[in-house]
Amino acid sequence: MYTHHKTYHPYASPFDPCKPISEKSFSTPPHLYIGFQPPNLPQFSPLEALRCGTLWKDFYDPYYNAQEKANGGLPT
Incomplete structure (x- = not known):
């Protein structure tokens, strides 16, 4: 099965000075x-x-970023 929204977990080095995005x-x-x-x-x-x-x-795909999804699809 496929989805239009995918996620992945990037590599986080133990030497990164900032908190990694998991x-x-x-x-x-x-x-x-x-x-x-x-x-x-x-x-x-x-x-x-x-x-x-x-x-x-x-073929229509409404794209909502994470912030817009939190607001119910409304742009901020």
Whole structure:
């Protein structure tokens, strides 16, 4: 199974002067998991497509950083 949100644990040297970040995360876009574009995909309206950055709803991925997720998806 795949997810659009992945995490990893970077190496932390015992000699680092600062407290290490134990877990980092990143987002992967949905188009990485579709090998080809199927016909008749649902589409956004032209105005919505400009806001979302894609015409097809299946390829839309709203990216929220950790701070925005804590605020319910609202930018600060």
